[in-house]
Amino acid sequence: MIEKARKLEQHLAYQDTLTSLPSPQLFYDRLEQALIHAKRYSKCAAVLFVDLDGFKRINDNNGHAAGDRFLQLVVERLKNTVRESDSVARLGGDKFTVILHGIKCAEDAARVAQTILKRLAEPYVLDSQNFFITASIGVSISPFDGDECEAMIKKADVAMYRAKARGKNDYQFFNADLDSKAVEHMSMEDHLRKAIKQNQLRVFYQPQVNFKTGKVTGIEALLRWEHPDWGLVSPEKFIPLAEDTGLIVPIGEWVLQTACRRNKALQEVGFESMPVAINLSARQFREKNLTETIAKALQKTGLSARYLRLEITETYAMQDLEYTISTLKTLRKMGVQIALDDFGTGYCSLTYLKRFPIDFLKIDRAFLKDVCVNKQDSAIVTATVALARSLRMTVIAEGVETREQIEFLESIECEEMQGFYFSRPLTPEQLYDFLRSDEVVFRKKVHVVDTSVPA
Secondary structure (H helix, E strand, C coil), X not given: CHHHHHHHHHHHHHECCCCCCECHHHHHHHHHHHHXXXXXXXXXXXXXXXXXXXXXXXXXXXXXXXXXXXHHHHHHHHHHHCCCCCEEEEEECCEEEEEEEEECCHHHHHHHXXXXXXXXXXXXXXXXXXXXXXXXXXXXXXXXXXXCHHHHHHHHXXXXXXXXXXXXXXXXXXXXXXXXXXXXXXHHHHHHHHHHHCCCEEEEEEEEEECCCCCEEEEEEEEEEEECCCEEECHHHHHHHHHHHCCHHHHHHHHHHHHHHHHHHHHHCCCCCCCEEEECXXXXXXXXXXXXHHHHHHHHHCCCHHHEEEEEEHHHHXXXXXXXXXXXXXXXXXXXXXXXXXXXXXXXXXXXXXXXXXXXXXXXXXXXXXXXXXXXXXXHXXXXXXXXXXXXXXXXXCCCCCHHHHHHHHHCCCCEXXXXXXXXXXXXHHHHHHHHCCCCCCCCXXXXXXXXXXX
């Protein structure tokens, strides 16, 4: 019995339970031997870091059991593509590594990488359905990229990120030019993970103002990262990273609950009830449990659904029309308001626009910037306001910064707006003071523009 337990322990230590591939521990041992062998016999060894593109979609849409079977199919193709003397291992999730032993030159590794990409891109049959997936591969070559395991894996990983950045379904060799940017990317990801654990993330709020009354009619929740050394980190730097790594999902859920809780607190101390607007990322919107997450946040915070407004961009609204329409209808039945953000920057067909159950249309700041001097921009904004009015949608103009912009928007009867002209994004404490002032925001420019805080 003891002997069987010992053998089982060894098996688990050296073999991945799902795929029967070598475990990370065994992979490191084999890589070390490959590097020693290459150095002794003046040959090369290569590490291929293989990351599947879009595997999460398959996992989410078909369940984890189907995802596991899919990974097993991928493993069979990887094993059948390389030589028996080479090693394939799974580092976790949908990430794999391949050790090419005793190759002559980098071209040998390139040929293998090309073959792997071709084989993995062929259709898969799972439960009588066809599935398609691609991969991104990073390659490091010893002795050119070092002769230590950690360095080889890190550099292959760096090269893999470059392959993804180039559009995926590609392979890239590591080179020194990649290193600084990739290391910065990996460092930023590490800092972001620490930011989540150490409560460095903040939610700021920017008021939305009604043209006719001049009063605040809503607030938009905006994610900020307050790093202890860097100060406020621009969302343009870390939100795409959060999207790419999947961190945006737990972050987005935290923003949702934080903003709903803040809005409920404002109501409880006597402020007039108004909706809080929250941006949904593309990855959040595709989560199968989105509606359950929204319902849970509302129940947990006690906020009525009619005081929550969810914003989606037209770009990813158009990616899967039937899914978008079905999801938005479900959210509307719950009582949640829906806003289409960045309108005009994507490719939204007017035919589908009328099918979307949308309450608000937000005009992107790009059209407001030169609206008073550019006839094309003014024509687009004017047409958008008229279109929204005909579809019974309320228009919100973003990025309003000048009196001239206000006068133009008033002339075309735009209903609402937000921007630095009225207020920069505010901390919860600043928002409380702002609302307590009882000032008519539109007539009295309450807050001075502060370009140090991104809108």
